[in-house]
Amino acid sequence: MYRSEPVSAPRLRLLGQFRLEYDTEAVELCMNAQRLLAFVGLRGHVSRTVLAGTLWPDVTEEHARGSLRTALCKLPGQERALLHCNRDSMSIADCVTVDAHALAETALSVVRATGTPDDRPALAVLRDCGDLLPGWDEDWVLLERERLRQLRLHALDAVAESLARAGCHALALEAALASVRIEPLRESAHRAVVSAHLAEGNVIEAVRHYRAFQRLLREELGLEPSHRFARMIPPTDSSPPITAR
Structure with missing residues (x-):
């Protein structure tokens, strides 16, 4: 479903179930995108190496980094703003509230x-x-x-x-x-x-x-x-x- 600009800060709910929502509207994400947001949301800030190795521990580093890039691409365009990415690390955006925190x-x-x-x-x-x-x-x-x-x-x-x-x-x-x-x-x-x-x-x-x-x-x-x-x-x-x- 098309969603215009969110009217409130995004909330990442990890207690009881995974749920990313704006107001009461939930955003559907694939499992790897959920895992990516959940891990970065819990850690706050994490290196790409640790992130890829933790989420995909049974493959080579090159393969894990490729899976990480794929998971990032599967985030809807607006949801990519929830993560601040640079060459070496990722962090959750300040606007995101995480219930576990x-x-x-x-x-x-x-x-x-x-x-x-x-x-x-x-x-x-x-x-x-x-x-x-x-x-x-x-x-x-x-x-x-x-x-x-x-x-x-x-x-x-x-x-x-x-x-x-x-x-x-x-x-x-x-x-x-x-x-x-x-x-x-x-x-x-x-x-x-x-x-x-x-x-x-x-x-x-x-x-x-x-x-x-x-x-x-x-x-x-x-x-x-x-x-x-x-x-x-x-x-x-x-x-x-x-x-x-």
């Missing part, structure tokens, strides 16, 4: 915070974003996906702790459960869930969640929760004693 910046701002900022906007970003380029299994994607996943998990832990200190227990629980959904075997997220329940006086909910995690850990890894976690749980008349190895 926004996620990383949000996560880093949370984990670096020393005060008590309002974490509710950060919670929405961290909770609602998807994984980086799901279904793409190239090494450069897997490494970046894991980096962003770890940043997101640590940020959600920090948000849960900050919101709990501020007395926002429901939101703290939301942050902790979002972390649990991403990585069900991560103990720190489960501790945050239990901490939020205890802060509201919901002891039974805390015990129930602890025991569910305990069963999961036994079934999946043959392990027990840490002593630190076990000590968080007060004894109840209706439950056997909490134990940990």
Whole structure:
């Protein structure tokens, strides 16, 4: 479909799916053009040698550089302006917003915070974003996906702790459960869930969640929760004693 000059800055969405859009209008690109934009978008600036060798690792350097030139040619004319190219390198244009960078910046701002900022906007970003380029299994994607996943998990832990200190227990629980959904075997997220329940006086909910995690850990890894976690749980008349190895 013909598109006139874009009315807003282009957005490169890499979380949840690949999508290049202006306003709400998506641009269809072939797979190699998507890979090219995604890699340069994530790196910001990269040499042509690294770019060609990473995207086409199983061919000669000459062949890889030829594939890179072909991928560039397959970008529609207007989309070529998204990349600044010179003889030795490429970079993403300043006008392009990349959602993976926004996620990383949000996560880093949370984990670096020393005060008590309002974490509710950060919670929405961290909770609602998807994984980086799901279904793409190239090494450069897997490494970046894991980096962003770890940043997101640590940020959600920090948000849960900050919101709990501020007395926002429901939101703290939301942050902790979002972390649990991403990585069900991560103990720190489960501790945050239990901490939020205890802060509201919901002891039974805390015990129930602890025991569910305990069963999961036994079934999946043959392990027990840490002593630190076990000590968080007060004894109840209706439950056997909490134990940990």
